[in-house]
Amino acid sequence: MMKELNLAEIRERIDLIDSEIAKLFEERMNAVHEVAEYKKTKQLPVRDKAREEIVLNNCKKRVQNSAYADGLRKIMAQIIDISCRQEEEYLQSEVSSKAAAQPHGAKIFVGYQGVPGAYSHLALHKYFAGANIEEHNYTLFEDVAQAVKEGEVTYGLLPIENSSTGGITEVYDLVRRYDCHIVGEICVKIEHNLLAYPGTSLDKVTEVYSHPQGFAQCRPFFKQYPKMMQIPYFNTAKGAELVSIKKTDYMAAVAGRQAAELYGLEILASNINANTYNYTRFFVIASEMQEIPNADKITLVVSLKHEPGSLYHMLGSFYHNGLNMLNIESRPIEGKPWEYFFHIDVSGNLHDANVKKAIAEVENSSTYCKVLGNYVGDKI
Numbered sequence: 001m002m003k004e005l006n007l008a009e010i011r012e013r014i015d016l017i018d019s020e021i022a023k024l025f026e027e028r029m030n031a032v033h034e035v036a037e038y039k040k041t042k043q044l045p046v047r048d049k050a051r052e053e054i055v056l057n058n059c060k061k062r063v064q065n066s067a068y069a070d071g072l073r074k075i076m077a078q079i080i081d082i083s084c085r086q087e088e089e090y091l092q093s094e095v096s097s098k099a100a101a102q103p104h105g106a107k108i109f110v111g112y113q114g115v116p117g118a119y120s121h122l123a124l125h126k127y128f129a130g131a132n133i134e135e136h137n138y139t140l141f142e143d144v145a146q147a148v149k150e151g152e153v154t155y156g157l158l159p160i161e162n163s164s165t166g167g168i169t170e171v172y173d174l175v176r177r178y179d180c181h182i183v184g185e186i187c188v189k190i191e192h193n194l195l196a197y198p199g200t201s202l203d204k205v206t207e208v209y210s211h212p213q214g215f216a217q218c219r220p221f222f223k224q225y226p227k228m229m230q231i232p233y234f235n236t237a238k239g240a241e242l243v244s245i246k247k248t249d250y251m252a253a254v255a256g257r258q259a260a261e262l263y264g265l266e267i268l269a270s271n272i273n274a275n276t277y278n279y280t281r282f283f284v285i286a287s288e289m290q291e292i293p294n295a296d297k298i299t300l301v302v303s304l305k306h307e308p309g310s311l312y313h314m315l316g317s318f319y320h321n322g323l324n325m326l327n328i329e330s331r332p333i334e335g336k337p338w339e340y341f342f343h344i345d346v347s348g349n350l351h352d353a354n355v356k357k358a359i360a361e362v363e364n365s366s367t368y369c370k371v372l373g374n375y376v377g378d379k380i
Contacts, residue, residue, distance in 0.1 A: 028079070029086055036087040046087045052080050111136040111144045111153035117259035118237035119188055123282040124157045127186040139234060141171055145178040148285050155183070156285045162190070164275040165216045167329045172343045175285060175372060176331075182299050182373030183292065184284035187380045192218055192273040195240050195265040196252040202268045207231055209239030210254035218254060221272040228252075240265060279380055289373065295349050297326070297377035300359070302342045303333060303368040310365070311342070317361035318346055321354040326377075341368075350374045 039046065059073040060066065110133050112120040124135065136153050138144050144156040158171045175182065192214055196205060208215075208228050215222065215230045222228060233239040239253035244263035252268065253259070260267050304310040318325050327345040348355040350371070363369045 032083045109153040111147045112157040114235040117262040145174040149178045161281045163279045180285040181289045183290045184375045187378045190278040194269040198266045205252045209233040211235045214254040217273045295374040299372045321358035
């Protein structure tokens with residue numbers, strides 16, 4: 001005899017199933033945040049139609065009763081839409097936490113050095129992904145710092161350090177000289193390529209244009225081609241732009257793949273930088289200090305008395321208060337031979353008690369001390 005159905009028991013079983021569905025949904029959303037982080041680092045779009053179609057087509061394979069396949073497909077389509085919105089919100093919140101919050105929908109004016117296709121341009125889009133931005137490009141690093149100081153743009157992107165060739169000293173000087181503040185940073189993977197006008201052969205290239213840093217990062221490659229004259233240019237993408245305009249069979253540029261696509265150039269040799277783990281770190285600068293709640297990195301500039309042990313004692317303040325020093329660069333003080341400004345990156349938030357104590361100690365032991373920014377450090 002068939003057991004009589006009990007609605008209360010059935011609903012209790014459904015509630016348990018719903019709890020499992022909710023748990024799995026939450027796990028999926030956590031994985032979606034990881035996907036968003038990956039897409040951010042690789043500069044990939046939020047929506048991937050090919051991947052979405054695969055997920056939806058798999059619905060038939062994932063149910064034993066084919067009558068449920070259409071229903072599952074509709075559910076998965078909704079989940080995909082929710083997931084994409086989650087990715088977009090996550091990327092937008094990254095911008096909001098690193099750059100100062102703007103009124104909803106307000107345009108953000110951002111400056112960078114170079115032309116479209118430059119690594120600075122790539123850094124801009126990576127950092128401000130999802131934001132409503134208006135781009136302004138400038139010829140020189142100093143032009144960007146000046147534009148920020150004078151309010152022509154709200155933010156500026158400036159390269160500060162490369163993992164292969166070290167600090168970009170000019171930028172350290174400009175940030176201090178123009179009294180700019182650091183509100184964020186972003187790291188961009190650098191993959192240099194030798195670009196030329198379509199139809200150019202590698203053995204005919206005699207002139208190569210790029211930023212000096214680009215050449216420095218590709219020394220082993222150019223040792224193989226001594227006849228290639230390395231001609232310093234404003235930046236990598238500007239060199240690519242020049243090659244595209246000249247349309248010769250003997251000129252080339254060292255630049256990124258994005259520059260090749262933008263200026264219609266051919267890649268004669270790819271990934272020619274010596275260090276395959278090659279990144280450039282960019283500062284995001286503003287005219288005013290900004291308070292960022294989840295900030296975990298501090299940059300300050302210090303000068304010290306010209307006497308034995310002054311640097312040792314100053315650095316001890318970070319050690320004794322548990323702050324990890326991440327970087328230090330020295331820059332000469334104009335008019336004071338053998339005296340230096342020290343630009344220092346340390347971990348921490350200015351609201352932490354140990355950070356306050358360390359900064360106070362540094363101020364007491366230095367002749368000049370200024371915090372340039374407390375921001376969210378980028379992870380690579």
